[in-house]
Amino acid sequence: MAPTEYNSPHISRRGLMLVLSSPSGAGKTTIAHGLLARDSVITNSISVTTRPARPGETDGIDYFFIDQERFDRMAETGDLLEHARVFGNCYGTPRGAVENALAAGRDVLFAIDWQGAQQLAQNARDDLVSVFVLPPSASELERRLRDRGQDSAEVIANRMAKASNEISHWAEYDYVVVNQDVEESVTAVESILRAERLRRRRQAGLPQFVQSIQATL
Numbered sequence: 001m002a003p004t005e006y007n008s009p010h011i012s013r014r015g016l017m018l019v020l021s022s023p024s025g026a027g028k029t030t031i032a033h034g035l036l037a038r039d040s041v042i043t044n045s046i047s048v049t050t051r052p053a054r055p056g057e058t059d060g061i062d063y064f065f066i067d068q069e070r071f072d073r074m075a076e077t078g079d080l081l082e083h084a085r086v087f088g089n090c091y092g093t094p095r096g097a098v099e100n101a102l103a104a105g106r107d108v109l110f111a112i113d114w115q116g117a118q119q120l121a122q123n124a125r126d127d128l129v130s131v132f133v134l135p136p137s138a139s140e141l142e143r144r145l146r147d148r149g150q151d152s153a154e155v156i157a158n159r160m161a162k163a164s165n166e167i168s169h170w171a172e173y174d175y176v177v178v179n180q181d182v183e184e185s186v187t188a189v190e191s192i193l194r195a196e197r198l199r200r201r202r203q204a205g206l207p208q209f210v211q212s213i214q215a216t217l
């Protein structure tokens with residue numbers, strides 16, 4: 001188990017799973033990158049997807065881009081911690097990487113949809129911290145999807161049409177962040193992560209630490 005960086009290096013704790021969900025274009029990928037740049041203990045879960053790579057996306061960094069046959073096999077053999085169909089493509093979280101990271105005391109970050117968040121919650125509610133990211137307005141959401149410049153008008157229209165359904169799940173999350181300013185949103189999520197690391201129940205080594213202080217009083 002990892003030392004609790006914000007308390008004492010003597011106190012071990014379990015890793016946690018931090019989930020970011022949002023309608024497409026609200027900024028969860030941007031916030032995730034910002035958080036990963038600031039925090040060296042959290043590691044990104046790289047999903048598999050049957051969606052084709054966008055220009056600028058790299059296999060093994062943004063996603064593992066795989067075909068349907070391989071995806072179906074991974075789902076059948078239990079190699080996916082959760083999986084869902086989103087916007088006509090399949091997405092899933094490879095189990096091995098997450099379990100290895102948690103076992104090594106790392107926290108793991110997921111940018112996944114509400115279906116995936118629900119599946120993770122069913123299996124590991126105590127280790128899950130979930131954040132829903134909202135756009136400041138519908139018009140700003142559409143502007144961000146257009147300005148990202150990576151999807152056709154048809155794909156953007158489809159994502160806007162599905163935004164309301166994704167947003168309808170906001171109340172299932174532990175925290176909600178309105179992504180107005182990127183840096184502020186990253187700071188908000190970083191604050192959530194820091195506070196959640198200090199939850200008493202996560203700090204397995206706390207009783208021992210307290211005892212060691214009491215023994216010398």
Ligand SMILES: Nc1nc2c(ncn2[C@@H]2O[C@H](COP(=O)(O)OP(=O)(O)O)[C@@H](O)[C@H]2O)c(=O)[nH]1
Pocket residue numbers: 021022023024025029047048051082083084086087091092093111112113114115116117
């Ligand atoms: N359940 C689940 N959803 C995922 C996973 N990876 C990505 N997603 C979701 O799939 C949706 C589409 O992702 P993507 O194609 O990258 O589009 P973007 O959200 O507009 O960048 C988003 O809601 C993602 O959060 C995954 O492993 N599992």
Ligand SMILES: Nc1ncnc2c1ncn2[C@@H]1O[C@H](COP(=O)(O)OP(=O)(O)O)[C@@H](O)[C@H]1O
Pocket residue numbers: 022023024025026027028029030031144145147148179180181182
């Ligand atoms: N707070 C923000 N203000 C302005 N633009 C933003 C903000 N957050 C993200 N963006 C931009 O909006 C677009 C969509 O963001 P992205 O992180 O890809 O969204 P998601 O992963 O939720 O689909 C990107 O071009 C990104 O640079």
